[in-house]
Amino acid sequence: MSASASSACCQSRAWVDSAVRLIEADARRSADTHLLRYPLPTSWSTDVDLALYLKDETTHITGSLKHRLARSLFLYALCNGWISENTTVIEASSGSTAVSEAYFAAMLGLPFIAVMPATTSATKIALIESQGGRCHFVTESAQVYAEAQRLAAETGGHYLDQFTNAERATDWRGNNNIAESIFDQMGQETHPVPDWIVVGAGTGGTSATIGRYIRYRRHPTRLCVVDPENSAFFPSYASGDSQVVTGRSSRIEGIGRPRVEPSFLPDVVDRMLSVPDAASVAAAHHVGRVLGRRVGPSTGTNIWGAFELLAEMAAQGRSGSVVTLLADSGDRYADTYFSEEWLTSHGLDPSESAEVLSEFERSGRWA
Numbered sequence: 347m348s349a350s351a352s353s354a355c356c357q358s359r360a361w362v363d364s365a366v367r368l369i370e371a372d373a374r375r376s377a378d379t380h381l382l383r384y385p386l387p388t389s390w391s392t393d394v395d396l397a398l399y400l401k402d403e404t405t406h407i408t409g410s411l412k413h414r415l416a417r418s419l420f421l422y423a424l425c426n427g428w429i430s431e432n433t434t435v436i437e438a439s440s441g442s443t444a445v446s447e448a449y450f451a452a453m454l455g456l457p458f459i460a461v462m463p464a465t466t467s468a469t470k471i472a473l474i475e476s477q478g479g480r481c482h483f484v485t486e487s488a489q490v491y492a493e494a495q496r497l498a499a500e501t502g503g504h505y506l507d508q509f510t511n512a513e514r515a516t517d518w519r520g521n522n523n524i525a526e527s528i529f530d531q532m533g534q535e536t537h538p539v540p541d542w543i544v545v546g547a548g549t550g551g552t553s554a555t556i557g558r559y560i561r562y563r564r565h566p567t568r569l570c571v572v573d574p575e576n577s578a579f580f581p582s583y584a585s586g587d588s589q590v591v592t593g594r595s596s597r598i599e600g601i602g603r604p605r606v607e608p609s610f611l612p613d614v615v616d617r618m619l620s621v622p623d624a625a626s627v628a629a630a631h632h633v634g635r636v637l638g639r640r641v642g643p644s645t646g647t648n649i650w651g652a653f654e655l656l657a658e659m660a661a662q663g664r665s666g667s668v669v670t671l672l673a674d675s676g677d678r679y680a681d682t683y684f685s686e687e688w689l690t691s692h693g694l695d696p697s698e699s700a701e702v703l704s705e706f707e708r709s710g711r712w713a
């Protein structure tokens with residue numbers, strides 16, 4: 347007599363097939379995001395030819411680069427047999443990931459719970475709830491992981507765990523990931539292979555994908571990760587100690603973590619810059635004025651780092667291009683980073699940093 351056992355998941359293969367198809371169909375209906383050329387001043391008295399590009403991730407249906415991650419995490423969980431019909435899906439998030447995941451959960455008809463710091467912006471909470479997601483708050487951002495795990499155990503649900511799975515759920519070799527898309531869209535530019543790509547790290551997934559892709563395609567491009575105050579990534583990178591814990595919440599939504607996340611891969615990062623929070627805010631305001639549209643604070647961090655590298659290239663007489671990300675829209679932060687009252691109450695004064703930016707725009711030099 348032969349024995350036979352089957353996993354409960356086998357019975358739901360038809361449901362999983364349909365779920366994967368729905369996600370793939372959604373991707374097929376969607377267009378790629380734009381690569382915008384940032385208008386650098388032409389008046390600089392240098393002989394170098396520099397260009398800056400912004401990969402505009404705000405045009406995803408759910409408004410941020412987390413749309414890519416949410417799609418990858420759902421496909422990864424479905425194809426691993428971790429999610430089936432009626433599974434409650436849970437995530438630890440500072441907001442943007444949960445907004446995108448709530449969209450996919452609703453698409454598949456699954457209950458969704460976002461575990462988030464109580465400081466998460468009201469706009470993001472509204473976006474999650476309007477898609478049928480539930481928000482569950484903790485007081486400190488370092489508590490989100492354990493609380494998400496606890497809820498998963500309690501509900502028999504699945505914890506997507508972006509901070510662990512971001513680097514492995516994403517196809518780093520291609521499949522139109524963010525890196526492949528950038529290099530393809532740069533194809534007809536004067537300097538098609540960027541000298542630098544500048545990104546922030548939340549999960550670290552975006553920097554891991556770009557860093558791996560650069561090596562795989564053997565590009566000379568270097569990857570710079572910009573990091574805000576209170577984050578463990580920069581001190582860990584600088585000291586080589588992966589156990590650094592700050593235990594403090596970042597004030598720049600989307601980037602900077604109280605611990606070094608498993609998806610952050612320091613070995614593919616060529617350089618890190620620590621950016622003061624007031625400088626990130628000043629740069630977000632600055633870009634808003636130049637582009638005529640508000641951008642989120644992590645885009646400010648990106649721009650601060652990109653400007654610093656461009657000024658360095660100008661000082662060295664080196665022509666070339668730099669690419670960074672417009673990670674999400676500033677419309678999500680009208681009551682926070684774009685409110686003077688909020689900035690004052692959080693001790694953030696962008697005025698000094700604004701002068702550094704003005705000097706860069708005027709002369710191409712970094713003060």
Ligand SMILES: *Cc1c(COP(=O)(O)O)cnc(C)c1O
Binds near residue numbers: 411
């Ligand atoms: C998540 C996020 C980032 C960082 O991306 P990771 O791939 O998670 O490192 C940057 N900006 C915003 C607005 C984000 O939501």
